Amino acid sequence: MKRPAAGTIPDEPGSYQFKDRHGRVIYVGKASSLRQRLSNYFQNPKNLHPRTAQMVETAETVEWTIVRNEVEALMLEYSLIKEHDPRFNVRLRDDKSYPFLAVTADDQWPRAVVMRGRKKKGTRYYGPYAHAYAIRDTLDLLLRSFPIRTCSQNKFNEHERLGRPCLLFHIEKCAGPCVGEIEEMEYRQLVTELCQFLDGDTDEIVDRLEADMREAATSLEFEQAARLRDRLEAVRKAIAKQQMVADKNEDLDVFGIADDELEASVQVFYVRKGRVVGRKGFILDKVEELTPGKMIDRILESMYGEEPVVGVPKQVLVPYEPDDRETYEQWLEMIRGSRVQVRVPQRGDKRSLLETVTRNAKEEFTRHRMRRATDHNTRSRALTELQHALDLPEAPLRIECYDMAHLQGTDYVGSMVVLEDGLPAKREYRRFKVNTVGGEVVGGGSDDYAAMAEVVRRRLQAYLDDRDRPIDERSGPQDEDAPSKQRERKPGKFAYPPQLLLVDGGKGQVSATQRVVEELGLADEIPVAGLAKRFEEVYVPGRSEPIEIARGSEALFMLQRIRDEAHRFANTFHGERRSKRMTVSALDGIPGLGEVRKKKLVKAMGGVNAVKKASLDELQAHSFLPDAVAEAIHTKFHA
Structure with a gap:
């Protein structure tokens, strides 16, 4: 690769893109000084990391886009990586879709349901959970206290039409909105309380249930008091299932990492109001040279680049300091709308929590390597054998x-x-x-x-x-206000x-x-x-x-x-x-000749061939066949 002429690389923040001889983007990076960063690539290849040397050898050109500050450079880098999926940039692999507990808040009668995949507007998500059964166990407890519906819209409509509730109403796990057993405002209150509970606001709900139970008992409404007692017991069981790991007013995301030269296992625990409300894990492919700090950079970009389902917390705990902590904190503050701290805990409960998450990452990495050890080595050996053979x-x-x-x-x-x-x-x-x-x-x-x-x-x-x-002809419609380096599309299929x-x-x-x-x-x-x-x-x-x-x-x-x-x-x-x-018939595609008429006509005339040979008068003799359709049939076979 030829080095750009001296003095042409600006000493300003921005994003740079290496391209191969076909114009494909193979690596995207960012820098507070493009000149200083890019000069590191144009040295003796023996001094470069092998992956970096391979990238520079593959590259034909390098281009850059200047921005105003390092946060904008970070945002541009992320968008370009997402657009081009360069082969020499780190890849985060997640081989499963994690389930969420979702509440369809925008529905007239919101429902609680297990959801995976793409997120929908107007729906509140809680999790992700490691397994769907963990959501169902939690939901089974919560429905005794917050009996909102879990049925599909079709089933809701069916019971609304029949005027009879389903079994869940009879076992007190649904308030029966389909048959008018609860007013809409009262039902909305149940949904709000459920969402508050899932957000971690449990003390207020427990206090209110205790007060209502005592009031019912004082008023000699013993059946109502017993129902409230059962609801309170179910709430307490659900609270016990949520592990308390921090103070009640703390929101944290905690990242644990275990890695080797080629891959890294990443685990993240979502802590809201001091309780673990979800967790997620994925594998990172080290296809580029990564220092521990740069690995944290890539993980943060991938986790928070899209709109986070559970939001950005006040604190993000990581095992290593990011290469540019201040830039990433500014970026996260823009997403959250208030101050965010990214730090490495050194002692106390937060350090213990980080060690717990790291142990989970190590255990998952061990399982991953056991699953892939034979397969990975076998594939590498097979490809090498093919090359030689x-x-x-x-x-x-x-x-x-x-x-x-x-x-x-x-x-x-x-x-x-x-x-x-x-x-x-x-x-x-x-x-x-x-x-x-x-x-x-x-x-x-x-x-x-x-x-x-x-x-x-x-x-x-x-x-x-x-x-x-x-390249210009590959671009298609362009936004003239966008920087030229962002207008390119991905290569064809x-x-x-x-x-x-x-x-x-x-x-x-x-x-x-x-x-x-x-x-x-x-x-x-x-x-x-x-x-x-x-x-x-x-x-x-x-x-x-x-x-x-x-x-x-x-x-x-x-x-x-x-x-x-x-x-x-x-x-x-x-x-x-x-x-x-x-399954295609010669009679298909004739205007006005639908399936019913087609069957009648074939039966009346004794087969498709008879229809094809029939005269116009013979076709018009059938009362179920309009003259225009008869003419269309005759024209198709006698044109």
Whole structure:
């Protein structure tokens, strides 16, 4: 990579983006002084961290955007990372969707429900919880004290129409709003009290229930007093389930980290009003050079960059000091609207709490490594074996495999499946309808080769089109007020080339594919191989004999796995197309001829062929068929 001319890099805060030769953003960073930060990259590569050196070697250009201060640089960096997902920036992986206890506050009759995934406006969320059953256990206790509905809207409407409540009303876990057993204002009060309880305001609710119970007993309303006693007992059980870890007036987010050279396990406990109200964990991929402080930077950006569901607390406890604590505190204060402190507790209860969360992170990291140890090592070994066996310039981190499917030459389809770092990348899978293999395709080897060539050509041509298109033409509609460096869009769906292009087949399929690669001028960039089913032999262009890859080796197993996945994906698509074609009738699409008339007409005339041959008078003779529809049918088959 060529260093920018001396004096051209500004000594001001901003965000910088390294790009590869195709214009793709591969790394995004921020700096209080762009000149000082970028100068660190242009030194002897031996002095750089290996990951940083690899990034600089891959980069072709570097660009930057100047902003007014370090907080704006942080915000711009986050938005660019989210937009471009650069390959050399840290990635936070969360392989599960954590459940929340949600209260649909904007509904006329709000309900409590377990929710996952995308958050909705007008709904209040509490958690996240480690498991859905933890929410249901808590909710089961709370409904005895705050009996709001948990049913779906369809079920609510059904019981409202029937005028009879469901079982939950009879066991006193619902106030029965569907049948008018409670006024709306009184129901809203229950919802408010439930939300207060979940927010941690428990003392006021306990005091009020105790006072109401004593008043009912004094008034000799013993049944009401007993019900209030049961509600109070349920509330106290729910409070006991919420672990008290800090003073009642404290709101904290506590981060614990356990890591090695490649990954880190992060656990966060959400503490509100002194009680743990939720927790979350994820794995961080160290694809860039990370000091402990910079790792905290990345974690804070990921946790608070989107609108936090449980909000930003007054204090954020972390195991290491952020590289630029003051900037991150200013940023969090902008989100919260009041002062936020990011600090490393040194002693006392908060230090003990941080150690507890860190122990959770270590235990989760141990479980993660046990789950992935064999898999991770196996995939790395398989990719290295493939590199050596096929004489590839680098380990094939992106492998694409292609397969064809048809039935006696009809409904030809192709599939493309992708392995990234040895794992299926299903978001990258693609399906192809084959259009030009001899018109009406008939079976035979040459047709298979031509179909494979068409699919590969379309995929690689799309890659070339995206690669060679100027950045300005990729951008689409732009906001003229936005900085020019922010206007770029993500690359197209075929923007990344394979480091190994694998086809399902032997020498014939490999030769046909290699001809396409050579025609498009990609022979030096994209290696081709084929896996033949008969003896699981691997063929490469220019070699008549198969390459010997030891049976039972991890490399051969990986090739078999992606080949079988491509075969499954192609056959699934082929089955869908055949089913659709077989259910299509010649009478479909005629204006005015719906399903009922179609069935009547076919039955009356003795079949579809009779309808196709019928004269206009014969069609108009049927009383259920308007003249305009009869004319449309006749025109379609006699035009």
